[in-house]
Amino acid sequence: MSDSDVTRVARGVMELVLRHQRKGQRTGTCALTPCPDCRDAHVARVERYVAAGEPVRFVLPAFPGKSPNTAKVLGFLPDKAEQLALEFLSGLTADIREVYAPGAEILICSDGRVFSDAVGIPDEHITAYQREMQALIDALPRPSGIGLFNLEDLPELAGLGHDRMREILSERYAEPLEQLRKRVRAGEEAPLYRAITRFLFEDGNTPEYTGSRAALQRDARARAYVVIQRSKAWGDLLADRFPGALRLSIHPQPCGAEKLGIHLVRTPDNWLTPWHSVALDTGDGDYVLVKRSEAEARGAQLVRAGGRPSHYALTEPLAPATAAA
Numbered sequence: 083m084s085d086s087d088v089t090r091v092a093r094g095v096m097e098l099v100l101r102h103q104r105k106g107q108r109t110g111t112c113a114l115t116p117c118p119d120c121r122d123a124h125v126a127r128v129e130r131y132v133a134a135g136e137p138v139r140f141v142l143p144a145f146p147g148k149s150p151n152t153a154k155v156l157g158f159l160p161d162k163a164e165q166l167a168l169e170f171l172s173g174l175t176a177d178i179r180e181v182y183a184p185g186a187e188i189l190i191c192s193d194g195r196v197f198s199d200a201v202g203i204p205d206e207h208i209t210a211y212q213r214e215m216q217a218l219i220d221a222l223p224r225p226s227g228i229g230l231f232n233l234e235d236l237p238e239l240a241g242l243g244h245d246r247m248r249e250i251l252s253e254r255y256a257e258p259l260e261q262l263r264k265r266v267r268a269g270e271e272a273p274l275y276r277a278i279t280r281f282l283f284e285d286g287n288t289p290e291y292t293g294s295r296a297a298l299q300r301d302a303r304a305r306a307y308v309v310i311q312r313s314k315a316w317g318d319l320l321a322d323r324f325p326g327a328l329r330l331s332i333h334p335q336p337c338g339a340e341k342l343g344i345h346l347v348r349t350p351d352n353w354l355t356p357w358h359s360v361a362l363d364t365g366d367g368d369y370v371l372v373k374r375s376e377a378e379a380r381g382a383q384l385v386r387a388g389g390r391p392s393h394y395a396l397t398e399p400l401a402p403a404t405a406a407a
């Protein structure tokens with residue numbers, strides 16, 4: 083393949099990915115789809131895979147485990163929301179195979195073990211979630227192009243306790259909390275910090291919680307720093323472990339950033355993810371992610387699959403006035 087063919091193919095691959103970009107801004111070139119600056123930020127990495135004739139490797143830190151708040155989710159195991167996201171990612175690798183035969187591999191790097199203590203998910207729930215994620219991946223049509231990588235998959239951590247694994251990750255990669263706090267106070271990572279604080283506050287604000295809102299807010303802020311610190315450490319470890327891979331993110335990112343934010347499933351909230359929500363069948367062959375409480379408030383019916391709660395389905399069309407017109 084000539085150099086110009088490599089560039090053309092690499093751009094084609096990136097344009098497929100950018101159709102699903104979760105944008106951090108809609109100004110400047112990011113007002114365009116695909117944004118040429120976001121595309122060009124990643125093309126060189128894709129070109130290296132294309133020139134070598136290898137599958138393009140994407141690393142996606144995501145799918146940590148379900149939120150512990152049952153007002154948002156159905157339980158601690160993956161359900162229809164995760165299945166839809168995996169089908170979407172697998173579909174994306176199939177689209178890439180159409181323009182580049184060796185295709186792509188999206189490695190989901192589950193970050194639940196990395197910060198389970200800070201987000202209040204028991205380690206047994208993380209283990210069960212990961213096991214079920216692998217089962218969902220195994221059930222995808224082949225080739226799925228999807229892999230799963232967990233903290234305990236690092237050979238040097240084999241046999242250690244989960245707390246010790248997190249300690250080793252922090253010893254090797256974590257930025258000191260004081261330094262991170264300073265950067266956030268200076269405005270860096272501010273949208274991420276606000277989003278994580280909001281999730282942690284909501285997750286702690288369960289019917290069983292009896293403390294004050296102010297105390298919960300304080301606690302959420304303190305834990306948000308730990309979540310960001312460990313996420314960054316995990317990202318740095320992955321960069322070492324998978325050099326050359328393209329870094330995807332489930333959060334919106336600035337234009338041209340090294341990480342590329344993508345949507346996994348349609349959602350009205352730019353920050354909502356499958357593990358903070360439920361899938362809602364809108365009745366027209368489509369699904370949207372919403373909080374469980376919202377699905378119930380709309381009178382949606384719980385659907386079970388494989389003996390477990392799976393998702394909700396609207397019993398009436400979303401907008402009857404429009405449908406009648």
Ligand SMILES: [Zn+2]
Pocket residue numbers: 111112117118119120336337338
């Ligand atoms: Zn852009």
